[in-house]
Amino acid sequence: MAKLSEWPNKVVVWEMCTLKRENTSPPLLDWSGMTPTLVLIAVALLLAGAVVLRGRLDGKLRLPGPPSLPLVGTRWLFWTRYRMNKLHEAYEDMLLRYGPVFVETTPGGASLVSIADRIALETVLRTPARRPYRPPTEIVQIYRKSRPDRYASTGLVNEQGEKWFHLRRHLTAELTSPQTMQGFLPELNCICDDFLHLLQACRHPDGTVNAFEQLTNRMGLESVCALMLGTRLGFLERWMSGRASTLASAVKTHFRAQRDSYYGAPLWKFAPTRLYRTFVRSEETIHTIVSELMEEAKVRSRSSAQDNGMQEIFLKILSNPELDMRDKKAAVIDFITAGIETLANSLVFLLYLLSSRPEWQRKIRSELASRGELHAEQLSAAPSIKAAINEAFRLLPITPFLARLLDAPLTIDDYEIPAGTFVLAHTGAACRREENFWRAREYLPERWLDVREPHAASLVAPFGRGRRMCPGKRFVELELNLLLAKIIQNWRVEFDGQLDVQFDFLLSPKSPVSLRLVEW
Numbered sequence: 243m244a245k246l247s248e249w250p251n252k253v254v255v256w257e258m259c260t261l262k263r264e265n266t267s268p269p270l271l272d273w274s275g276m277t278p279t280l281v282l283i284a285v286a287l288l289l290a291g292a293v294v295l296r297g298r299l300d301g302k303l304r305l306p307g308p309p310s311l312p313l314v315g316t317r318w319l320f321w322t323r324y325r326m327n328k329l330h331e332a333y334e335d336m337l338l339r340y341g342p343v344f345v346e347t348t349p350g351g352a353s354l355v356s357i358a359d360r361i362a363l364e365t366v367l368r369t370p371a372r373r374p375y376r377p378p379t380e381i382v383q384i385y386r387k388s389r390p391d392r393y394a395s396t397g398l399v400n401e402q403g404e405k406w407f408h409l410r411r412h413l414t415a416e417l418t419s420p421q422t423m424q425g426f427l428p429e430l431n432c433i434c435d436d437f438l439h440l441l442q443a444c445r446h447p448d449g450t451v452n453a454f455e456q457l458t459n460r461m462g463l464e465s466v467c468a469l470m471l472g473t474r475l476g477f478l479e480r481w482m483s484g485r486a487s488t489l490a491s492a493v494k495t496h497f498r499a500q501r502d503s504y505y506g507a508p509l510w511k512f513a514p515t516r517l518y519r520t521f522v523r524s525e526e527t528i529h530t531i532v533s534e535l536m537e538e539a540k541v542r543s544r545s546s547a548q549d550n551g552m553q554e555i556f557l558k559i560l561s562n563p564e565l566d567m568r569d570k571k572a573a574v575i576d577f578i579t580a581g582i583e584t585l586a587n588s589l590v591f592l593l594y595l596l597s598s599r600p601e602w603q604r605k606i607r608s609e610l611a612s613r614g615e616l617h618a619e620q621l622s623a624a625p626s627i628k629a630a631i632n633e634a635f636r637l638l639p640i641t642p643f644l645a646r647l648l649d650a651p652l653t654i655d656d657y658e659i660p661a662g663t664f665v666l667a668h669t670g671a672a673c674r675r676e677e678n679f680w681r682a683r684e685y686l687p688e689r690w691l692d693v694r695e696p697h698a699a700s701l702v703a704p705f706g707r708g709r710r711m712c713p714g715k716r717f718v719e720l721e722l723n724l725l726l727a728k729i730i731q732n733w734r735v736e737f738d739g740q741l742d743v744q745f746d747f748l749l750s751p752k753s754p755v756s757l758r759l760v761e762w
């Protein structure tokens with residue numbers, strides 16, 4: 243069995259190309275012009291020739307799965323049968339075709355095992371690893387290593403082993419503390435109220451709010467900046483500067499570029515393709531805007547002795563002597579980036595699902611007596627809110643699978659999967675299986691108050707599991723509770739038809755989203 247200390251090395255082998263470039267600058271060739279076309283033709287010929295082989299080249303794992311081809315592994319599927327922006331559907335389809343445990347092969351020849359089997363998922367998610375290894379996003383790694391002037395490491399999300407542990411210990415204590423959230427609650431109430439004012443201002447006479455996802459993005463941005471920077475930045479004002487939309491669109495591009503770098507042709511590893519350049523531009527836009535916001539927040543906090551419950555988490559991070567200044571700054575940037583679209587999409591999904599349950603909306607409303615500022619006690623006295631949120635995370639989580647490297651061998655049925663294997667834990671797909679949940683494909687918040695078997699609650703892991711779990715969980719849960727309570731106090735939510743969802747590295751609504759907020 244692999245020792246924990248050996249993991250990073252094993253993965254560096256897996257990340258073949260990362261190893262080659264580790265100490266070099268990013269791709270240098272200019273790939274504009276004919277070169278990509280020629281390469282694509284060569285790849286197509288290779289695919290056609292190799293289809294006859296159809297055998298699995300991966301000798302290590304005898305698992306079902308799509309045929310693997312030389313050089314491209316099983317990635318050809320994402321360039322032919324499936325679409326990258328429908329990756330969640332692609333995996334649902336593969337789980338049907340090949341069963342709840344199957345293997346793909348990366349272009350570098352490594353195995354990528356998908357699991358949607360309940361027992362196996364519970365084992366993987368329960369893993370007690372001290373330094374859980376979540377495979378990094380290579381494009382982020384390569385870019386950040388090429389910018390030592392800005393980055394001392396690849397950051398909390400992508401670091402591994404002791405370095406990750408050091409960052410996690412020193413960067414997340416404030417963010418995950420119940421006291422921080424308690425202190426932030428009054429300000430979060432005000433931010434939610436401002437969001438409601440914005441919704442009110444954007445509502446048409448019949449209650450329709452168009453481009454709802456853009457408003458939720460602004461909510462995500464304002465709230466995560468307020469939490470991190472301890473100051474309000476005005477992203478919820480009706481007419482605001484273009485900075486919020488530039489930042490929100492850079493964050494979306496950043497996520498999409500990561501998706502394409504994972505599942506698209508890996509040409510960007512060898513040359514600065516358009517994809518690579520797009521990624522770099524988005525990373526730099528985010529860096530520039532968040533750096534400006536941090537500078538503004540510093541000036542404000544110097545000029546006003548704040549005693550309004552808003553904690554400048556970033557000032558505490560910046561004053562930590564245990565960390566390199568570049569790591570501190572990168573962390574604040576990463577936290578803010580992580581908090582925009584995640585919150586925005588989760589709120590859209592929640593309201594969309596809840597729109598199919600008007601009687602559950604009435605139930606929530608009946609549990610909330612008073613208007614105005616909401617306290618933790620009032621929220622906990624309204625269990626139907628929590629049930630509505632849990633159920634939305636079960637049925638439509640923004641992260642439909644979690645990535646891990648196995649820290650111990652795993653046996654599923656007759657298959658032996660060795661330690662060190664890269665695994666995708668399909669919690670989202672497992673949660674929609676009848677063997678795991680009663681009427682699994684329906685939005686039924688009542689299942690969280692009156693449990694009906696089967697009810698595999700441990701599979702619902704929207705924020706991940708174990709020591710690498712999302713540090714924003716407490717903040718997001720509080721925020722969603724408050725937002726839902728306040729929206730339902732004012733309006734009932736209606737939506738016509740079905741929401742089209744796509745995979746942008748996170749599951750996102752295919753914008754624009756229009757829903758109706760109708761007076762009670």
Ligand code: HEM
Binds near residue numbers: 585588
């Ligand atoms: C609805 C909102 C959010 C969802 C559903 C979400 C979900 C997740 C998930 C699934 C992971 C991977 C966990 C794992 O591998 O076990 C993660 C990691 C992470 N999230 Fe979130 N997240 C949300 C909001 C936020 C916010 C608001 C922040 C920051 C303020 C944040 C910061 C991070 C960071 C830094 C990591 C990497 C942690 C590590 O590797 O140690 N997230 N998130």
